[in-house]
Amino acid sequence: MYLHGTSMINDQGHLQIGGCDTTELVQRYGTPLYVMDEQLIRQRCREYVGAFRESGLKFQVAYASKAFCVMAMCRIVEEEGMSLDVVSDGELYTALQAGFPPSRIHFHGNNKTPYEIGMAIDAGIGCFVVDNLVELHMLSAIASEKRQKVRILFRITPGVEAHTHEYISTGQTDSKFGLDLDNGSAYLAIQAAVKLPFIELLGVHSHIGSQIFEVEGFQMAVDKVIGFAAKVRDELNFVFSVINLGGGFGIRYIEGDTPLPVGNYVKAIAESITANFSRYDYPTPEIWIEPGRSIVGDSGTTLYTVGTYKNIPNVRKYVAVDGGMTDNPRPALYQSRYEAMLANRGSETNEELVSIAGKCCESGDMLIWDVMLPEVHTGDVLAVSCTGAYNYAMASNYNRIRRPAVIFVKDGEADVVVERESFKDITGNDRIPVRLKPTTQVSP
Numbered sequence: 464m465y466l467h468g469t470s471m472i473n474d475q476g477h478l479q480i481g482g483c484d485t486t487e488l489v490q491r492y493g494t495p496l497y498v499m500d501e502q503l504i505r506q507r508c509r510e511y512v513g514a515f516r517e518s519g520l521k522f523q524v525a526y527a528s529k530a531f532c533v534m535a536m537c538r539i540v541e542e543e544g545m546s547l548d549v550v551s552d553g554e555l556y557t558a559l560q561a562g563f564p565p566s567r568i569h570f571h572g573n574n575k576t577p578y579e580i581g582m583a584i585d586a587g588i589g590c591f592v593v594d595n596l597v598e599l600h601m602l603s604a605i606a607s608e609k610r611q612k613v614r615i616l617f618r619i620t621p622g623v624e625a626h627t628h629e630y631i632s633t634g635q636t637d638s639k640f641g642l643d644l645d646n647g648s649a650y651l652a653i654q655a656a657v658k659l660p661f662i663e664l665l666g667v668h669s670h671i672g673s674q675i676f677e678v679e680g681f682q683m684a685v686d687k688v689i690g691f692a693a694k695v696r697d698e699l700n701f702v703f704s705v706i707n708l709g710g711g712f713g714i715r716y717i718e719g720d721t722p723l724p725v726g727n728y729v730k731a732i733a734e735s736i737t738a739n740f741s742r743y744d745y746p747t748p749e750i751w752i753e754p755g756r757s758i759v760g761d762s763g764t765t766l767y768t769v770g771t772y773k774n775i776p777n778v779r780k781y782v783a784v785d786g787g788m789t790d791n792p793r794p795a796l797y798q799s800r801y802e803a804m805l806a807n808r809g810s811e812t813n814e815e816l817v818s819i820a821g822k823c824c825e826s827g828d829m830l831i832w833d834v835m836l837p838e839v840h841t842g843d844v845l846a847v848s849c850t851g852a853y854n855y856a857m858a859s860n861y862n863r864i865r866r867p868a869v870i871f872v873k874d875g876e877a878d879v880v881v882e883r884e885s886f887k888d889i890t891g892n893d894r895i896p897v898r899l900k901p902t903t904q905v906s907p
């Protein structure tokens with residue numbers, strides 16, 4: 464497993480993160496356990512903000528909270544001077560409960576409900592990223608009813624789609640998100656929006672994909688957006704003050720993944736913006752981006768306890784841990800790959816090839832196919848790295864398994880930021896209709 468951030472092997476041969484011995488964390492908090500390296504999260508935030516400051520552009524870095532949305536994370540994002548992107552009333556509620564400044568919240572989503580729109584207007588959020596014309600008119604109606612002007616960006620599909628390593632410049636038309644640039648929908652939406660009294664249009668938003676390793680896709684998107692911006696200026700006499708280029712910056716999960724340093728993405732975007740907008744003699748807009756995975760992904764490590772194992776001769780050895788697709792559905796969903804090590808035997812040599820299975824009643828519940836580890840025993844602590852993004856966020860209670868706790872570690876201190884779910888959490892929302900009530904009392 465690649466050791467990065469504050470991760471290291473300590474004198475006891477144990478994996479240590481944020482100055483905390485992971486075997487002690489396991490004794491204190493149990494497993495599975497999500498451990499987040501707070502210093503590394505902050506470092507990633509500062510890399511984005513610092514690179515933008517250097518560029519001289521006006522900017523906002525909005526953390527895409529879908530990657531990992533809990534109140535403590537919202538606090539860090541605020542402290543690091545960033546904005547926050549939310550896509551549901553639940554994410555908005557989390558941010559507000561954490562005391563995140565509403566004016567720095569951007570609300571996304573392709574199907575915001577009237578309830579969500581009302582809640583966001585009442586909270587005084589900074590911006591809606593409007594996905595389609597139905598939403599525009601719904602937002603306009605609710606805003607005018609509340610006599611409150613709202614600021615918006617339009618989500619456009621720029622005709623650039625990233626398939627992680629390659630870009631295609633057609634095909635994006637068939638997307639549930641956003642207004643198409645090429646077929647004129649985005650243009651029509653802008654024509655409509657500028658006439659609405661309770662709508663203040665700032666500009667447009669484009670998001671080309673996720674886990675992207677190159678800058679070319681972002682440059683292509685800038686190219687498309689500036690062409691559109693110039694057309695809108697020339698024909699509708701409207702100038703965009705904000706361009707949002709979304710998220711999607713990749714991280715290293717396994718050997719062979721080659722993300723660029725954060726600064727390189729920002730520099731390429733900034734240069735492309737400056738060059739293209741001056742080519743059209745267009746006032747340089749404020750640039751917003753929305754990184755999610757690259758803020759929290761490599762800060763997370765999940766700790767598991769090894770339970771059973773079995774060797775199928777000439778096939779493979781399965782090693783089962785006390786979590787699985789319920790805390791990390793990404794391998795099952797996307798065939799995502801991860802690296803792992805034995806946290807309690809970090810100095811030992813890897814000598815056997817095993818596959819890590821979860822405990823769910825599902826054959827596809829595999830965390831890692833083929834990983835080299837020391838000879839594994841029951842009770843060993845398995846650490847899987849780079850689980851900070853889209854793991855806790857996409858965790859489920861399948862098989863009524865309780866979601867793990869999340870802790871932040873920093874400078875030898877560990878803080879619980881999400882408690883492990885209890886049995887009460889599992890049955891707390893269940894109701895037994897009177898006709899099905901047991902005749903004898905069930906002890907709790």
Ligand SMILES: Cc1ncc(COP(=O)(O)O)c(C=O)c1O
Nearest residue numbers: 527670673710711753754755756
């Ligand atoms: C609109 C939008 N913004 C930001 C993100 C965050 O992406 P990532 O976590 O890849 O940075 C996503 C997810 O892909 C998204 O759909």
Ligand SMILES: N[C@@H](CCCC[NH3+])C(=O)O
Nearest residue numbers: 529673793797852853857
């Ligand atoms: N959930 C995805 C990323 C989706 C990004 C949201 N648009 C993942 O785990 O990789």
